[in-house]
Amino acid sequence: EVQLVQSGAEVKKPGESLKISCKVSGYSFTFYWIGWVRQMPGKGLEWMAMIYPGDSETRYGPSFQGQVTISADKSISTAYLQWSSLKASDTAMYYCARVSPGGGDFDYWGQGTLVTVSS
Amino acid sequence: EIVLTQSPATLSLSPGERATLSCRASQSVSSYLAWYQQKPGQAPRLLIYDASSRATGIPARFSGSGSGTDFTLIISSLEPEDFAVYYCQQRSNWWTFGQGTKVEIK
Numbered sequence: 001e002v003q004l005v006q007s008g009a010e011v012k013k014p015g016e017s018l019k020i021s022c023k024v025s026g027y028s029f030t031f032y033w034i035g036w037v038r039q040m041p042g043k044g045l046e047w048m049a050m051i052y053p054g055d056s057e058t059r060y061g062p063s064f065q066g067q068v069t070i071s072a073d074k075s076i077s078t079a080y081l082q083w084s085s086l087k088a089s090d091t092a093m094y095y096c097a098r099v100s101p102g103g104g105d106f107d108y109w110g111q112g113t114l115v116t117v118s119s
Numbered sequence: 120e121i122v123l124t125q126s127p128a129t130l131s132l133s134p135g136e137r138a139t140l141s142c143r144a145s146q147s148v149s150s151y152l153a154w155y156q157q158k159p160g161q162a163p164r165l166l167i168y169d170a171s172s173r174a175t176g177i178p179a180r181f182s183g184s185g186s187g188t189d190f191t192l193i194i195s196s197l198e199p200e201d202f203a204v205y206y207c208q209q210r211s212n213w214w215t216f217g218q219g220t221k222v223e224i225k
Contacts, residue, residue, distance in 0.1 A: 035214070037163075044206060044216055044217070044218045044219045045155075045157075045163065045206055045208070045216040045219075046216065047208075047213070047214040047215065047216065050214075059213075061213060061214070062120060062213075095162055095163070097162075097163075100165075100168065104151065104210025104214060105153040105165055105168040105169075105208070105210065106153075106155075106163070106165060106208075107165050107168075107174065107175075109162035109163060109164070110162065111162055112162055
């Protein structure tokens with residue numbers, strides 16, 4: 001069974017750093033792209049970035065380039081999304097999702113990680 | 120960036136009725152369009168990929184059509200569990216989502 005299990009909710013202050021995780025199981029982590037999707041409170045879905053764990057190739061959405069860093073650790077089948085300096089506007093639910101084989105659709109999703117940034 | 124515009128924003132229907140949701144792209148995305156369902160407090164779920172192919176386990180009452188710039192998701196007869204928000208997403212040029220259509224109980 002394919003599963004993506006994300007790290008728990010976080011409450012941070014502006015300017016702090018953060019790294020959230022997405023641990024996968026049930027398939028070969030190395031051979032599928034993994035993406036991150038943001039959902040701000042009461043809003044829609046926004047694709048942020050994705051990574052191919054096999055060679056760590058990354059792609060970033062134009063709005064997120066330079067704002068976040070995506071990474072992966074093949075040894076523990078885990079993808080990460082990190083911020084070096086959080087802003088209040090980073091408050092959102094963040095989902096990781098597997099990219100379907102041969103396509104660009106997100107076929108399996110994590111449960112989401114709620115990040116709250118507030119002074 | 121390809122912009123996806125969904126209409127209507129909200130659809131008020133009763134169980135058993137037919138729902139027709141639209142997604143229009145700012146430029147051609149060929150058939151590289153997917154539909155997702157999201158219920159409150161849950162992650163999105165893939166329903167349709169490549170414009171008209173149902174994902175694994177998705178009931179036959181969900182169908183997708185279209186190509187180029189105009190796409191449609193049809194729910195032939197609404198079940199109580201179908202009331203949710205639906206998003207379209209393109210993968211032709213990077214990845215973008217529409218703003219969503221909420222299907223609510225009338």
